[in-house]
Amino acid sequence: MNHRPATPVDDTTDPRGRAPLVFGGIPEAEGWALAPITPRDRVHFRTDRELPLGELRRDLPDGVTVSYDQGDGLYRVDGVPGTAQVLVEWVRTWCAGHGVGTVGLRAETDVRRRAPRDLPPAFLDELCRHYLPVSLKRLQRNASTLRLHVPDPDDLTQQVSEWILKAVGIFDEGKGVPFGAFLATQLSKWVHDLGRNAHGRTAADTEHRQQKAVAAFLVEHQRRPSEKELAAYMGQSVATLRRNSQTVATLNGLRNLQSLDGGPDATEVMLPDTAEAPDEIMGEADQTLLSHALTAACAPESGARPDQRAGQPNVLGWATWYLTTWGGRTKTQLSADLGTSVRNMNVHADRVERALRSRLADLAD
Incomplete structure (x- = not known):
């Protein structure tokens, strides 16, 4: 199916001398008017297990919609203005009736949104096709950050x-x-x-402030700042700048050490100086080390053949440990969700425990 590119039309009223874009035969400004942004009340929440969305949608009151952000595990229920507290109670009651616990249930009033599906399909299709290459070019300045989090071009x-x-x-x-x-x-x-979602708020914000300061200095002086100049530009001492740079680099490195199906762990882990690093940075480092130790303990054992159990990534063991330790799930719940017995989960979890004990002993040293 051939799609026409956005078509400019003559319009002498634009003070910049540019013709407005046309998508699907509709000028851009007129397209937005066909589906104006509207106010609504919204309820945000997460749950201790995934909800049956089809059943939830069937039970919702008239005029109320629900969406689910799978990446964040966040549900959003939208209703007309003035119904926020009623929706909170409705969601709480519905989830309790289905044996589901809610996390972070909160209401937000006067949220202004439009549903993309309300726009004419041809308009939306051509608008997205036009702005995709524009956006990719705009994001070239963020290439290093994007490669870290979204390395595959198709995923990007x-x-x-x-x-x-x-x-x-x-x-x-x-x-x-x-x-x-x-x-x-x-x-x-x-x-x-x-960066915030993957690395933690403290490290990401520290890195962001440094990047903004470097960019501003480049604009002002047409060159990159020295360490002393950057510290002065940010109103910090050189020692503080070095410490912040070290902690950011440390956490970035820790979170990219090894995948579940990676080889033996041969990377030396450099930690911040506990006497100088802020407490919140050390807390993030401790959590990262524990997460890395768990993942590494579930990797294939060195020297085991691929056709042996020990030569395969211990995915079930990882899921059992992670979801019962940090995910708020019981082994009985996981057994039903994963379609396996608790006994089988225990066998795989015991393998993890044996490998994890030695790793945690090394960390303690």
Whole structure:
């Protein structure tokens, strides 16, 4: 199926001398007017197990919708303005009736959103096709961060496409800002959120402040700053700048040491100086080391043949340990969800425990 590119039409009223874009035969400004952004009340929550969305949607009151962000495990229930507290109680009651616990249940009023599906299909299709290459080019300045979190080019294209749809949903055409400019601003924010979600708020924000300061210095002086100049530019001592740079680099390295199906762990782990690193950084480092030790303990054993149990990644053992330790699940719940017996889970978990004991002993030393 052939798709036409966005078509400019003549319009002498644009003070910049640019013709407005046309998507699916509809000028961009007129397209937004066909599905204006509207206010609603929203309830956010997570659960201790995935909900049956089909059943939830059938039970929802008229005019109420639900969406699920699988990546964040976050549910959003939307209703008309003024119904926030009623929706909170409805969600709490419905989940309790299905034996599901809610986490972080909260209401938000006057949320302004549009559903992308409300736009004309041809308009939305051509708009996304137009802004995808524009967005990818705009994100070239964030290439190093993106490669860290989304290394596969196909995955990056999918991620940026999702961001464009997300921007469509929150773009307020009444504020007078063109969609392209709004999208560029949001892309920078969402790239930063990738780091926050993966690395922890403290390290990501520290790195972000340094990157912003370097960029501002480059604009002002047309060269990169020295360490002393950057410290002065940020209002910090050189020692503080070095410490922050070390902790950011440490956490980035720790979180990229080894995958579940990787080989033997031969990477030396460099930790921050506990006398100088902030407490929150050390807390993140401790959690990362524990997570890494668990993952490494579930990797194939060195020297085992691929056709042996020990030569395969211990995925069931990892799931059993992780979800019962940090995911709030019981072995009985996992047994039902994974379709295996508790006895089988215990066998795989015991393998993890034996490998983990030696790793944690090494960490304690």
